[in-house]
Amino acid sequence: MSDPAQYAALRERGPVFRTVIEGLESPVWFVSGYEACKEILHDARFIRDESKLPGREGPSLAEQMLGAVGMPQEYFKYFGLLSTSDGEEHTRLRNVVARAFTARRVAALRPHLEQSAADLYATLAAKGGGDLIMEVGYPFTTAAICDLMGVEEADRPQILGWIMDLVSYNPEQLVPAVKNIVGYYRDLIARRRAEPTDDLVSELVKPGGIHRDLLAEDVIISIFLLLTSTGIAPPAHFLGQAVLTLLTHPGQLAELRARPELLAKRAVPEILRYTTSVPTGGPLYAAGDFEFRGCPVRHGDAVVPSLLGVNHDPARFDGPDRLDLSRDPGPGIGHLAFGSGAHYCTGAALAQVQTEIVIDTFLLRNRTLELAVEPDRLPFFDVPGKGTALGGLPVRL
Numbered sequence: 001m002s003d004p005a006q007y008a009a010l011r012e013r014g015p016v017f018r019t020v021i022e023g024l025e026s027p028v029w030f031v032s033g034y035e036a037c038k039e040i041l042h043d044a045r046f047i048r049d050e051s052k053l054p055g056r057e058g059p060s061l062a063e064q065m066l067g068a069v070g071m072p073q074e075y076f077k078y079f080g081l082l083s084t085s086d087g088e089e090h091t092r093l094r095n096v097v098a099r100a101f102t103a104r105r106v107a108a109l110r111p112h113l114e115q116s117a118a119d120l121y122a123t124l125a126a127k128g129g130g131d132l133i134m135e136v137g138y139p140f141t142t143a144a145i146c147d148l149m150g151v152e153e154a155d156r157p158q159i160l161g162w163i164m165d166l167v168s169y170n171p172e173q174l175v176p177a178v179k180n181i182v183g184y185y186r187d188l189i190a191r192r193r194a195e196p197t198d199d200l201v202s203e204l205v206k207p208g209g210i211h212r213d214l215l216a217e218d219v220i221i222s223i224f225l226l227l228t229s230t231g232i233a234p235p236a237h238f239l240g241q242a243v244l245t246l247l248t249h250p251g252q253l254a255e256l257r258a259r260p261e262l263l264a265k266r267a268v269p270e271i272l273r274y275t276t277s278v279p280t281g282g283p284l285y286a287a288g289d290f291e292f293r294g295c296p297v298r299h300g301d302a303v304v305p306s307l308l309g310v311n312h313d314p315a316r317f318d319g320p321d322r323l324d325l326s327r328d329p330g331p332g333i334g335h336l337a338f339g340s341g342a343h344y345c346t347g348a349a350l351a352q353v354q355t356e357i358v359i360d361t362f363l364l365r366n367r368t369l370e371l372a373v374e375p376d377r378l379p380f381f382d383v384p385g386k387g388t389a390l391g392g393l394p395v396r397l
C-alpha cells in the first residue's frame, strides 16, 4: 500500500491487527501505530531470522522469494546478510558495514557530493531538462557508493547497468545482473589483495583491517552486493520523489526558499516522513507465545511494520497527511522512514546529506526547475512486496 490515505480505515482496527496482505498466503500482524511499531523494532522477542525458529521447516520467506524470481540456489548465500540476521551475528557484520558510513566518512564525502550535484545540474541545464531520476538520481547515488567502496570511475557505468537490471524485477535481467555483480566484486577483491589502496575493499581484505576476524570472501561479496542494491536505486528514486513533493507543494517550497535554514534539520526529515519511500520494514517473527499490547502473538507469527502507516499516525503527528517543512520532528529524527533499533538503516546519514544537497542545488540555489509533464502522467512501477515507486521525473529548467 503506497497511499497513506488508505491507512485511516485500517487504523480503526488498532495499532496492531491480524490481516492477510495481498500476494501472501498466511495472515500477518500488521503494525500501523507509531508507538507500537517502535516498541516492536526494539523488542528482542521479535526476530528477523525465520530459520532460527525452533521446529521451523522448509524454505524461509526470503528463500521462497529468491526461488520465485529464478535465482539459482548457490546465490542465496549472498542475500539477506543483515536484514535477516539477529543478535551477535547481525551486530558483527553490521559493524563492518557501519564503518563505511561513519560521520567522518560521510562528512569527507560532502564536497564530492556537492561538486557532483553541481555538475549534474549544469549538464541538465545545458540540455534544458531531462529525467531527474535517471540523469541525476542514479549517477549521483552511484558515484557516492562507488567512492565509498573504491569502484573505479571506468567501471561505474557497468555497475549502473547491472543495477538497472536489478530494479527491472524481471528474472531474465535480474539473475544475470546478480551473477555479474558477484563476479565483478570477486575480481575487485583479488585486485585489491594484490595491490591494496585506501578504499573499503582494501580495508576489508587486509589482515588486521577494520574487522576483528578476517572475513570470508563470500561475506565481503555479500556486503558489497548489499551496499550496491540498497545504496543506489532506492535513494535515486527517493530523490526524485523528494523533488516532486516540493514541486507539487509550491507554498511549502516558497517557504523553504525564504527560510533555507529549515533545510537540513526540518525539511529533509519531514519529506522523508511524508513520503516514506520504503513503505514497509523487513518482516519480523515472534520467537515465542506472548501477549503484545493485548494481541495474542503465537510462536512463528509474522509481523509487518508499516513504516508509511506509522509515519502518518495521527496519534504521533499532528495533521500527518499535511506536508509541513517547519514541523519539529521531535526527539531524534522523529520519523521511522529509516526503521529503528538494531536494523536502523546504515545509510541514513548519507541519504540525508544527499537529499539536502539535491534540494539545495536543484531547487534553492537555482529556481527555474519545473515538471515537464502533468503530475498524473508520471510513471510509477510496482516494487514487489513494497508498493509502488516513482519511475521517472521529467523536468524542464
Ligand code: HEM
Residues within 6 Å of the ligand: 041, 082, 083, 084, 094, 097, 145, 226, 227, 228, 230, 231, 232, 234, 235, 238, 276, 277, 278, 280, 281, 282, 283, 307, 337, 338, 339, 340, 342, 343, 344, 345, 346, 347, 348, 350, 351
Ligand atoms: C532515502 C533513502 C533510504 C531509505 C528511505 C532507506 C530506508 C531503509 C529502511 C526502511 C530499512 C529497513 C529497516 C527495517 O527493516 O527495520 C533500511 C535498511 C538498510 N539500509 Fe537503507 N534507506 C535509504 C538509503 C540507504 C543507503 C544510501 C544505504 C547505503 C548503502 C542504505 C543501506 C541500508 C542497509 C545496509 C540496511 C540494512 C540494515 C540492517 O538490517 O541492519 N540505505 N533502509
